[in-house]
Amino acid sequence: MQDNTVADKIPNPETRNSDKISIRNLNIWFGRVQALKNLNLLVQSNEILSVIGPASSGKTSFLRQINRLNELEVNCRVKGEILLDKKNIQELRCEILRKRVGMIFALPQVLPLSIYDNIAYGPRMHGITDKNYLDNIIEQSLTASFIWDEVKDRLNESALKLSGGQQQRLCISRTLAVKPEVILFDEPCSGLDPISTAKVEESMLKLKKDYTIVLVTNNVKQAARVGDRTAFFLMGELIEIDKTDKIFTAPGDKRTDDYIRGKFG
C-alpha cells in the first residue's frame, strides 16, 4: 500500500463541503422483512449527520450498508445505490471501501490484544510494518481521540483492562489509524456513563474538521448536541432531514415532533 501518506488526511478541496455520500433509492431486506424503504439522502463532507429513530426504524441497517457490513448477513438483499465521492461503492473492493469508511460499534469492541496492537491492527493489515511509522500513527490516533495521555505509559497492556469509556475511545483511535474519510458511529455511547459520553462527543466534534461523520443514536439529546443535520427514520422510511436546530425547534412532520418529545420510541 503506497497510499498511506499523511497527505491523505487532508480532504481534497474539491470535495470539501460537497456531497461525500449520496444514497439513491436504497432498499434493504432481511429475509422477507424490509428494513429500509426507498431511501434518498446526501451526506456532506465534514458534517456530522445524526440519524435518530425508534428501534427497527432501519437506521442501523442504513449505516451498515455504507461500509457493506450488511453483506455478512446471509439473507440480506439490497437494491439501489450508494455513491462515495460519486463512485458506486459496489464497484470498490470491500477492503478499500472499509478502509475509507470506518465504523465504531455500539459496544466497545476491543480485540483481546494490547492497546498498541489494537490500534496497529488496521495499518498492519494494509501492509505497514515500519515500526517508527506505526509508532507515529498510534500516537496521532490516540491523541486525536483524547486518550493518549491516559494510556501512553501502558501501550503494551491488554486493552481489555481499560474502562468502557476508554475502550470506546480506543476503538475510535483504531478506526482513525487506518485514515478513513468517513466514520460511522453506531450508537457509540449506548453503554457509557455521562462523563465518558461527553468525552466521546467531544472527540466527534473535533474530528469533523477532518472527517465526515454519520452518527446513529438512540439518544435524541446527543443528536441535538453534536449533529449539524439530523435525519429522522421511522419504520424503514426517512421522515425528514434538516438542520439540527430546525428539527429540534420546528420539525416539518408531526411524527418527528412526537418522537423528539418522547411520545413514543
Add this chain to the structure above:
Amino acid sequence: MRIRLFKEFIIEKLIFLSGIASILFVILIFVFLLKEGLSFFKEINLFKFISGKHWYPISEPEQFGILPMILGSLLVTLGAIIFAVPLSIGAAFYISEVAPGKIKDILKAGIEMLAAIPSVVLGFIGMITLVPLVKNVLHLPTGLTAFSGSIMLGLMSMPTIISISEDAINAVPKSYKEGALALGATRWQAMYRVTIYAALPGIIAASMLGIGRVIGETMAVMMITGNAAVIPHTFFQPVRTLTATIAAEMGETVYGSMHYYSLFAIGIILFIITFIINITADMVLHRKHK
C-alpha cells in the same frame, strides 16, 4: 499489494480444496473399494456371495459365502444393542437430568475415558477376564462367543449413544419441562412423559450411530468372538463378523487373488451398511432442527 492479493487467492483456493476434501475422500474410499472388489463380482454373483453358507476361500474348489459372517455381525450387534441402548439412555438421563454438578463432571469424564480406551486394549482385557468368566459361569465349552462380543461391543458403543442422547436431552426446551412441573408432576414424571418424547429423534439417531459403531468395530470383536465361520444358532457359540474376516485374513492373502478381492467385496458391503446408517441417523438428527 498485488503479491498479497495473489497469496490470499492461493490460500483461499487451498481452503476451498480442503473444504471439499472430505467429499473427495468418501468418493476415493468407495472407488478404491470398488476397484478391487468389482473384479470379485465379475466372477461370483452378489446374491450367491451374500446367501452362500460356506466360506472356504483357499480350498479347492474355493467357496465364498458370507451368510455366516453377516449373521455373526447381526447377532453380535443385536446383543450389544439390546443391552447398550437402554443402559445408555438411562445413563444419559441420569447425567443430564439427575446428577448434581460435581458428580456429573466425574461421570462424564469416566465416559470420555471409556471412549478413549483403544479397542485392542478392550479386546485384550475381554480375552483375559470376560471370556473365562462367561465360560465358567455359563458352563460353556468356550467363552469365545457372540455373547462375550456383545457385552464388549455394547460397552464400546455406550459413549457414542450416551453423549449424543445427552445432547438431545439438553436441547429440549426448558419450558416443556417447567410446564409439566408446574402442573404438579414430579421430575421423574416430567422426564418420562415429556422430555423423553421431545428428545426422541436425538435418542434414536444416537442409537443408530451406536449400531454403526458396533457393526464397524474390528479388533475387540475379533479377539473375543471365536471367529468360527459357521451359521450361528445361539448367542453362546463362537461367531465371526464381517470386520473380523477382513482383519484376520487380509494378512494371508496373495495380492490379486480371488481371496484378496473377496475381502474387498466384504469391505464394500460394510461401507454401504455404515453409509446408510450414518446418513439416516444424520437425517433424523437434522429433521429435529427444523
Add this chain to the structure above:
Amino acid sequence: MGGVKTTTKQKIAFSVLFLCTLIVVLPVLFVLWAILKGGAPAINWQFLSTMPREGMREGGIYPAIIGTIYLVSLSVLFSLPIGLFAAIYLNEYAKDNLLTRLIRLAIVNLSGVSSVVYGLFGLALFVNFLKFGVSILSGALTLAIMNLPVIIIASTEALASVPFSFREVSLSLGASRWQTVRYSVLPNAIPGILTGAILSLARAAGETAPILFTVAAFYLPKLPKSIFDQAMALPYHLYIISTQIPNIKTEVRYGTALVLIGIVFSMNIFAVVIRAKFRKKKKW
C-alpha cells in the same frame, strides 16, 4: 397418599438410572485397575528401551513405541492442515448451500466408516496403487484420513466459539477475509484446535485395524530408517502377543497394554488440561 407414591416411584426410578450409569462407568475403572495391576510389574527401563528378543517373548517394546510415535506424528502432519483449512472453509467461507450440506454429510460418513475398511482403503490406494508399499507413510496417511473428521469437528467448534464481533471489527478496518481469519479469529481459536488435534493423535495411537495391512510389521527388532520402512506399532504388537504368541508371560501383555493406555491417556489428559487452562484465561 398419591403424593407419597409418586415420590417413592421417583426415588426408585432415579436409583435405576444411577445404576445404569454405574454399569457404564465401573467397567472403565475395572479395566484401568486390571491393566495397572497386571502391567506395573513389567514396566522398567529395559522393557521400554530395548528390542524384543526370542520371538517377542523376551526383551522390550522399544521399536513398537517408536513406531507408534512416528505414525501418529506423521499422520497429524497431514490431517491437521487439511482439517483446519476444512474447518475454516466451513465456518468462515461456506454459504448455506447444497455443497456445504454435502461436505457435512461426507464428514458424518467419514467418521462412521469402519476402521478396518480404512485399512482396506489404505492398502488399495497407498500400498498398492501409489506403490508406497507397506510402510509408515501408507499407515500414517490412512490414519490421517480416518482422523480428519475429528479434527474438522473440533476445529469448527473452536472457530465458532470466537465472537462474531471480532470478525466485524477486523473487516470494518478494511482487513480482507483471509486477514480477518488469520489475525482475528485463528489466534483466539488455537486452544480448541490444539485440543482437538491432540485428542485425534491419541485416537490414532490406539488404532489397530487401519495399520494392520498398511504398516505393521509382525516382528521387526530394529528401528525404521525412513518413512518407506515397515514398523512395529504398540496396538498391533499388543494384538499379536495376545493372540498369536503362545506361552508368553501375561505380564508382558499387560505391560504393553499399560504403555499403550498410558500414552493414550496422557495425551487425553494433556488436551483436557489445555482446554481447562485456556477456558479460565478466556478474555472475552
